[in-house]
Amino acid sequence: MSVPAEKKEKISVPFDYNKYLRPGKLPHIWCPGCGHGIVLKAMLRAIDKLGIDKDNVCVVSGIGCSSRTPGYVDFNTLHTLHGRALSFATGIKLARPDMKVIVVTGDGDALAIGGNHFIHTCRRNIDITALVFTNAIYGMTGGQYSPTTPLESIATTSRYGNIEPPFDTCEMAKAAGATFVARGTAYHTLELEKTIYEALMHKGTSVVDIIDACPTYFGRMNKYKSATHMMEAMEKDGTVSVKQVDKLPPEKVAGKMLRGVLHKIDRPEYCEQYALLVQEKAQAKSK
Amino acid sequence: MGDAAKKLPRIEINPKLCKGCSICVDFCPTNVLEMRGTCVAVKDLAACTRCQLCDLRCPDFAIQVFD
Ligand SMILES: Cc1ncc(C[n+]2csc(CCOP(=O)(O)OP(=O)(O)O)c2C)c(N)n1
Ligand code: SF4
Ligand code: SF4
Ligand code: SF4
Numbered sequence: 001m002s003v004p005a006e007k008k009e010k011i012s013v014p015f016d017y018n019k020y021l022r023p024g025k026l027p028h029i030w031c032p033g034c035g036h037g038i039v040l041k042a043m044l045r046a047i048d049k050l051g052i053d054k055d056n057v058c059v060v061s062g063i064g065c066s067s068r069t070p071g072y073v074d075f076n077t078l079h080t081l082h083g084r085a086l087s088f089a090t091g092i093k094l095a096r097p098d099m100k101v102i103v104v105t106g107d108g109d110a111l112a113i114g115g116n117h118f119i120h121t122c123r124r125n126i127d128i129t130a131l132v133f134t135n136a137i138y139g140m141t142g143g144q145y146s147p148t149t150p151l152e153s154i155a156t157t158s159r160y161g162n163i164e165p166p167f168d169t170c171e172m173a174k175a176a177g178a179t180f181v182a183r184g185t186a187y188h189t190l191e192l193e194k195t196i197y198e199a200l201m202h203k204g205t206s207v208v209d210i211i212d213a214c215p216t217y218f219g220r221m222n223k224y225k226s227a228t229h230m231m232e233a234m235e236k237d238g239t240v241s242v243k244q245v246d247k248l249p250p251e252k253v254a255g256k257m258l259r260g261v262l263h264k265i266d267r268p269e270y271c272e273q274y275a276l277l278v279q280e281k282a283q284a285k286s287k
Numbered sequence: 288m289g290d291a292a293k294k295l296p297r298i299e300i301n302p303k304l305c306k307g308c309s310i311c312v313d314f315c316p317t318n319v320l321e322m323r324g325t326c327v328a329v330k331d332l333a334a335c336t337r338c339q340l341c342d343l344r345c346p347d348f349a350i351q352v353f354d
Contacts, residue, residue: 014342014351026304026348033308037346189343215308228313231344 020044020054025072029065033219033227035212036066036133038186043102043131044073046196050100057100060089062114064106065140065214066133083114086121089128097271100200101127107134108146111167115147122176125204126270131196132169132207135214143217154221173207174263180206181263186213187235188259198261204269211235211257296335297353302326304349311341311350 021044030036047057057075061067063082070077076099080088085103093101110118110132121128137155138144145155145162148169152161173181180202184192192210199206213219213230224230240253242260298319307325316338321330327350335352342351 014339014353017348021348027306028347030346032306033310034346037348038344041343041346041348187344226313227308228310231310 015041015045015048017041017044020047020074021072022074028072029068031214031216033213033215034065034139035135035186035214035227035231036069038189039131039133039192039210039212040069040072042184042186042189042192043069043104043196045193046200047100047102049193049197050200052100056098057102058089058092058096059102059104060085060092061104062106062109063140064109064138066104066106066135067109069104083109083112084117085109086114086117086128086130090121090124090126093126093128093271094274097127097275101129102200103128103130105130105132106139106146107132107136107148107169108138111147111169111172119172119176122173122178122205122207124270125177125179125267127203127205129196129199129202129206129208131199132209134169134209134211135218136166137214137218139214139217143214143221153218156217156221169209170207170258170262173205173209177205177267178207178263179204179265179267180261181209182207182261183209183211183239183257183259185211185231185235185239185259187231188239191241191259195261202264204267211239294354295332296337298329298332298335299351299353300327300329301349304347306347306349308346310344310346314340314344316340
């Protein structure tokens, strides 16, 4: 019997994550309520939308809780050195420009030890997507403050409150030359999926700053009651969409981070420029 | 259509994967779920609107809702 069209649309089919997960690797190592798992799921749905073969995707990471991601996914994967994921990814992309190269990195991995690689990747505008899992702490090593820990927050290394002003990851990526810069949160998971998809579709360096929660360290030390409480306070109430910001009174925007696509321009991409140069020199030689 | 014809969704929970964070319970708009010890359980299946929020925000691939 045929089902009427409008009814068909209502039938909910949950996403088949197993298609992209390595069998037998779950449960993952992340703590109960850790935002990294929510971000991973949004990433898999976004990659699925690309409709490309799994073998044409490469996921690269450094070191940290977030950097454990490649161990769970069934793509080409590389788990590298702390802060160096973008450098390995640059090599992969130059060797295989046809490959979709995605870097999964923590805020510490990307911006502290890896800060130099981060700015120079953006400067080159090489076609890589960097997903920065920003939990504002070093999760893996026990909760030391990171370059994105907010002022006055407690960390293992800032028992009296952090006195270092944090980076705005998006402003930094933009200033360094990234041609697609966006922010999302684990709470706004469907919006995040769309933002990651747009980043993956962009030609050039794309950076998505993803606010997610580390309930074990940041949460406990800063008196959040639960992962849910963190998602509500930091992700839902702590951010505002760029699409709404102009319609809101200033007091509703003050102190909040912007979500959505914040910067998108066209600029020559590194691998293409490299190929052009090689071609030009080869032609000159054969004349 | 009468109530008898109303088809209930199927909520699949994987107790081997659920870490008991309670995110799905807290964000379910219609109070379908509850924590039983360290694993989530269905309390009121008839109230489920199939919105998928529990699945979308579960960090552990532990809950899915089928029509
Ligand atoms: C060269 C080097 N220095 C320091 C470390 C120790 N270390 C491991 S993970 C980490 C920070 C991880 O924080 P982040 O990148 O924010 O990821 P998260 O664990 O919060 O997801 C550090 C300092 C290391 N593994 N290698
Ligand atoms: S320590 Fe923090 S970042 Fe690491 S798995 Fe646990 S909750 Fe997640
Ligand atoms: S699908 Fe929606 S209504 Fe049903 S249990 Fe999940 S969150 Fe609740
Ligand atoms: S969100 Fe997932 S892991 Fe957390 S309680 Fe619900 S099913 Fe379990």
